[in-house]
Amino acid sequence: MNNLIARLRRSSGDDGSDAHGRGHGHGPDLAARVAALETAVEENRRLNQRLADVVDVVTELLVPALDRDDAKVAAALANLNKTLNEPDTSAD
């Protein structure tokens, strides 16, 4: 992400390259800037699923974990796995 921000800054002139009016919204600079933005947007979109996964895992585990209820923790883990990781086929 840091690389991405650096690329965006470079192409938007934050590093000083725009001091003479170049590099802002023209030619290859614009193309590079759009490409970097597209990558950043995709990365952000993917965060929805990742955050939802983390929230789901934490939500299911937090209460039994605080209760020190090992059996319920194990059951919650098994349930999390079963709910959303169903393979199309099984070799077993």
Next chain:
Amino acid sequence: MAHGTDVDIRVDIDGIVVPASLSGAIDVLLDGHRVWSFNPDRDGTGTNGRRTVAWPKVLRHHLNGVTEVSLVDHVSRDVLGTRTVRFGRGTERVLVVDAEGHPLAVDKGGRLQRDFSNTEDSARDEIMDALERVMQDLTEKCGLQTYLMYGCLLGAVRNGHMIGHDSDADVAYLSAYTHPFDIIRECTTAIRTMKSLGWKVVKMSGANFKVWVPLPDGRRCGIDVFGSFHIGDSFYVTGSLTGTLDRSALLPFGTVTLEGREITAPARPEEVLAFTYGPQWRVPDPAFHFDHDPVDVARMDAWFRAPRRRLRFWHDFYKSPDAARVPTEPSAFAVWAHERMAAAGEAEGHVLDVGAGNGRDAAYFAGRGHRVTALDFTTLGLKQTKALREKAPGQVHVRSMNLEDLRSVLVTGARFAHRAGVRQVYARGLLDTLGPSGRDNLWRFASMVQRRGGETYLEFRTPRSRRDRKHFGVHQRTYVDPDTVAREVAAYGGTVVHRETGRDLARLGSENPHIARIVVRWTP
């Protein structure tokens, strides 16, 4: 090559050649059974008054033997031509059937499926019963505003019946939310509720799932449940349908008649069908497939489908004839890794074979007495070595884990990490198939399960293999620089304890890739 008497049609193993004057949807029948439909204008190539349409890849695998190929105009039912053709060297009739002998046809997603045209009336009733019960549970138990969508809505509005060439029943729900994060959470809850009600549910993405319903004839029918939602000014339906549709076209719901039953439907179904299929939606077209803007597909991929990245590729690979070309004897790397494990006193320790593929190395480790867990996101390939594994003295457990799915990694990782003892992580050829996010999850997984010790064994093609001729031809591959791996591992707190690169270490048929072998420890 066969020639006809009426329309000039040629048929061979490469495809079907028809006059460019032919248009509209054309059904392809083999010995009287529809196996596929195409539209020459859309699916064909070529000029000079002729269009060549290639056989779909899934169908081509079946084309060996003799058959009578008929082309039939889908709308008028006129037979345009019939040819008796011999494909390959086979002398038997060509059969496009499933394991139970039921006829199959290529669906709009390019897969071989049974379709409703071969469904008996009693089964149709069963499908309708299931559809109604699923819709009722989605509405009442999951609290989702559920309506008929896609092919089922189309069939209902056109003539009140399911469409013969469809293979799934389709419903959608209108999400209460307008942000992808909330939409994913809503879908997760619905899947959990449906499972708790006893339905067999498979998650297809963060915002749609499939309910499998067994039918009396031994088959099963899939009821696809698609999330739909407004975000900003746009309306979206999973798969990748994107555009402008006012909420008033959907709500308040009305009904349509399907197979004689009143089913909940959008307020203005014609408007929804035009939004879905375009202005020509009234003209039947079994060759129809969506031509979504790649930008729309990419958006939906990033929101909801990132964990299924490459899943279909590997699923199809292990169903294709190529699967038989994967060796079943152990790789040189497995032998090397076992020797290193043995030297460290772990000759019979627990090995997690991550991305186990067809299980050739899992079977080898078990043969040397290791306890093995074979992990992969599609366990289809592991069928190939089931007999080998069963004969081995060590046990092999097969588990599904998807490295592109953070939840899967966290849950599976936590379960292993919790267990006492040390385990080895073995991943041959895995980095070749993962993207950066999958690699990130692999480091997370390995560092979790090896917090009490053990080593992570990696073998992968380096960028120097990029231009090499490959055993499997065109494949989805990633060529990771070993320095990148070392950097990423270090960022996760790991240490590279062995590193070598070169050729002659991992020959595969005529392929001799430049590979890296890296061993990582996550403990001091």
